[in-house]
Amino acid sequence: MVDEDRRSALWRAVADAAGTPGQGTWGRSVCRNCVDILDGIDAATVTLRATASAQDMLGASAEWAGLLEDQQYTLGEGPGIQAFTQGTPVLVDDLPAADSRWPIFAEAAQAAGAAAMFAFPLQLGAIALGTLDLYRRTPGALPAGTVAEAATLADLIALALLARADRAEATGQDWLRRTGSYHDVHIATGILAARHSISLADAFVRLRAHAFGRGASVLDSARDVIARRIDVTEPGE
Template sequence: MSGPEPGAEDAERETHVLRRRIARELIAAVRGLPPTAVPKALCRACASLLPGVSGLSLSVLGREAGTGVVLFASDEVAGQLAEIQYTLGEGPCTEAVRLLAPVFASDLTRAPDARRWPLFSVQAAKAGAEAVFSLPLTAAAGALGTLDLYRQTAGTLDDGQVRTALLVADALGLAVTALDHASSDSDGVVAWLEGAESDRVEVHQATGMIMVHMGVTAQEALLRLRARAFAQGSTSLAIARAVIDGSMDIRHE
């Protein structure tokens, strides 16, 4: 029987050391913080661990197909990219969830990436991103969400960056899984969503208004909201705010 390939044990040892360092840094970042401060602290820690990208976000899938909650985003562009993908229903993150595998788009300004997601590619470039990399957060039941990275300019991630990103996604997957099993007094982990949902409450509120006025299901109401967002080149959140303040009426569409 042949032994391990030369260097395999060293690579495994390095990966183990890196995994422990990532876990320590994430734990240290959130220790002692109130629940609502955890998402931003995690975001800063992840950005520190992945300095080779322009920004990043973490999204968790909602109960309804095609819905999700952005737990954190490092900047406005990262947040917009997540919103755009949920609005359009296409992009690397939706593909990563479907395939349960990382999906990398190193140049959204040209084929094959631009052809693979024609709508998302245009909107992403307008938002300020030419490369997007999505890693699924997986569990036994399937995908929990995605860790999404972007670069302002086209380009790939090197092997070290990919390895670190995969390990960060693994660590975040374990943390998100804890949300479903944590009690309300377990260091506030279950309350992560409280801080992350603060602006998404408006989407839920607008969806409810559309349901009442049009007599449709929650899913159809959300689809109508997203359709208007797509038609106007906007985001679901922006349309939701317009519906709530009365400056937009989509009841008769």
């Protein structure tokens, strides 16, 4: 349990973050505040998730953590995706030892210097928004108190995002950033689906396989499709 004084401090880490909820500046600020306020955490990311093919990273406290978030999206595996799918925290105190669960992601995490990862769903009731993913460079479990605080932070982040969404809907604003986001993936998926007369799901599978095959992110490959620098006619091509 988190007492009221500590909960207030956690809320300030979210409410006092620079920028507007749902925007990149706010996301990065929240992630840095999470690292500052949680013991034993080296990096954090906040990512909106809708489906396996719809993800938008709002912010990361460190570049290497952001790259690992991209890896989860490109590979379609990892603690963050599992936490979002099952709606419960996924706590991995030794990532290299988790290679049987997420073999390619575990290898990517080890190469980036991440030894442990703790993913918490951004969820209020039946509304699931994404995940708060926490990383550390040394293996080991988080103390129970830190786990409780991280789960509370995830709830508060979700609350801030939903409150902003409600205000934006009332005023007709677009509360989510679009420029430079994973919105490009949706556009590229639609282009491939129309071009090759396949479903959106199959188009995304081809895009993801192509990105993995060339060692690129899904986002970069999507932008290449939009710019007509590449075409993806078969998975992995």
